[in-house]
Amino acid sequence: MTPARISGDSNRAVILLAAGEVVGLPTETVYGLAADGLNEDAVRRVFAIKGRPTGHPVILHVGSPADLHRYAERVPEAAERLARAFWPGPLTLVLKRSALVPDVVTGGLDTVGLRMPAHPLALHVLRRLGRPLAAPSANRFGKVSPTRAEHVQADLGGDIPFVLDGGPCEVGLESTIVDLSGERPRLRRPGKITIEDMWRDAGVAVEADDGVGPAVPGSLPTHYAPRAAVSLVAGPDLWPRARQEAQRVKLGVICQSEVPTDLPPSVLVERLGQTGADLARDLYAALRRLDDQGAELVLSVLPEAVGVGIAAIDRLERAAAPRD
Ligand code: TXA
Ligand code: MG
Numbered sequence: 001m002t003p004a005r006i007s008g009d010s011n012r013a014v015i016l017l018a019a020g021e022v023v024g025l026p027t028e029t030v031y032g033l034a035a036d037g038l039n040e041d042a043v044r045r046v047f048a049i050k051g052r053p054t055g056h057p058v059i060l061h062v063g064s065p066a067d068l069h070r071y072a073e074r075v076p077e078a079a080e081r082l083a084r085a086f087w088p089g090p091l092t093l094v095l096k097r098s099a100l101v102p103d104v105v106t107g108g109l110d111t112v113g114l115r116m117p118a119h120p121l122a123l124h125v126l127r128r129l130g131r132p133l134a135a136p137s138a139n140r141f142g143k144v145s146p147t148r149a150e151h152v153q154a155d156l157g158g159d160i161p162f163v164l165d166g167g168p169c170e171v172g173l174e175s176t177i178v179d180l181s182g183e184r185p186r187l188r189r190p191g192k193i194t195i196e197d198m199w200r201d202a203g204v205a206v207e208a209d210d211g212v213g214p215a216v217p218g219s220l221p222t223h224y225a226p227r228a229a230v231s232l233v234a235g236p237d238l239w240p241r242a243r244q245e246a247q248r249v250k251l252g253v254i255c256q257s258e259v260p261t262d263l264p265p266s267v268l269v270e271r272l273g274q275t276g277a278d279l280a281r282d283l284y285a286a287l288r289r290l291d292d293q294g295a296e297l298v299l300s301v302l303p304e305a306v307g308v309g310i311a312a313i314d315r316l317e318r319a320a321a322p323r324d
Helices: 010-018 040-050 067-071 077-086 120-129 149-156 195-202 235-246 276-292 309-320
Strands: 005-007 023-025 032-036 091-096 111-115 162-164 176-179 186-189 229-232 251-255 268-271 297-300
Touching: 005 149, 010 023, 010 032, 010 120, 010 162, 023 120, 023 149, 032 040, 032 120, 067 077, 067 111, 077 091, 077 195, 149 162, 149 276, 229 309, 235 251, 235 297, 251 276, 268 276, 276 309
Parallel strands: 005 162, 023 162, 091 176, 229 297, 251 268, 251 297
Antiparallel strands: 023 032, 091 111, 176 186
16 A cells, blocks of 8 residues: 555545545544444454454544443443543543444443544544544554654554644543443543542542453553663652663663753753653653664653653553563
């Protein structure tokens, strides 16, 4: 196939999706690899292109909160309140599925993950298409999620006809996932919307993850790993450790503070801004740049554990986990 074309032409995305094609789609979290969620063949192609094992559920993206009732069989009050407070936005609700949802989307589970994304181009496409979109993150299985159209092009450009360019993602990390299919709401993946936010803005008490539940990608310890090894360092230890490691390996550093002038020039530095939100937004792009420049080891600081900083810490810890 000829390489994907990138542009901001959302009508082209609609035409391709309606024809059963798979396209790169911007959302406020990360780019998705999207297909018509009611077209089983198209969804199957998403799995094939990603190299994702079947049996791993994908999120169904919807264009309106009313779609909750179409694709979920039962919508508990807590789900209504969360959707009212946070949709459109970076929150995925796992609910008992309705009969309209194809098996291939849910990986055979009796639940479905639903999310109404906030990116204006994603919403435009959903509304024009009039169908939900099945979309995992648009990276090859096991790689870091894409937060720019060029990332999608670099990973999957040869396999898809089009990437809709919506600019750099605002959040930069995947959505918060809350499982509402059990007795009590439970966090399955931390994201920008925190347990605290859900309590404050929706009055819904969400329990921390218990590690039980289907083994799905994203809950594997090393799912968010770049090619380089990653090591997490407390702020004050960063530069001494960097000087040491730089003598041994091609080193990359992710920091939030000023860079000392006497650092060896071979060290690749990504300075990501002061807040946890800054770090979260640019983290995946920074990891990709360091990979592209051949970093063998990346030393990273951790942001403060508040807001989306909690999710950034989760992804960094997964990236730093031992790999097999
Ligand atoms: O921000 C996001 O959520 C992005 C954008 C594109 O929307 N999507 C994303 O998709 O991160 P993906 O496939 O890379 O991760 C979605 C995760 C799965 O790994 C799985 O853990 C969870 O969502 N998931 C989906 N359906 C589920 C279900 N029925 N039950 C439990 N977990 C589910
Ligand atoms: Mg993913």
